[in-house]
Amino acid sequence: MKKLNEKQIKRNLAFTVFMILFILSFFIFNPAWSKDHDQEKYCWISGENFHDFKDAIGKQCKTGDLIWVVSKGGTINGWNIEQTIGQYCSFQSEIVTGKRDDGSHYLQCILIDEKSRKRRVK
Numbered sequence: 001m002k003k004l005n006e007k008q009i010k011r012n013l014a015f016t017v018f019m020i021l022f023i024l025s026f027f028i029f030n031p032a033w034s035k036d037h038d039q040e041k042y043c044w045i046s047g048e049n050f051h052d053f054k055d056a057i058g059k060q061c062k063t064g065d066l067i068w069v070v071s072k073g074g075t076i077n078g079w080n081i082e083q084t085i086g087q088y089c090s091f092q093s094e095i096v097t098g099k100r101d102d103g104s105h106y107l108q109c110i111l112i113d114e115k116s117r118k119r120r121v122k
Helices: 006-027 048-059 077-089
Strands: 041-049 066-071 096-099 105-110
Touching: 041 105, 048 105, 077 096
Parallel strands: 041 066
Antiparallel strands: 066 105, 096 105
């Protein structure tokens, strides 16, 4: 049996440590073991106005979901977009609005708890 020199021993040891850490990372970062593995990743809703969106968000979506709001074939006017963003979207992440090929509009953002955004009165 051939005796390994010091350089080969260090290389084999580094490789062994790397492989151990690599295998452990599968256990540590496994998404199936996360706290929120049963939560939805996104919540798709559609409607003709803010009130349709509000009802659908209340029934179908959870805090932290990516909400994907799509108008039903028509346009969403600025007021409906502003109301939805103001009451439901997290400002700490990106808020995306746009127009689809069929003429309908969409809004994408991360849902926060509506209670924290209720209008303040004096």
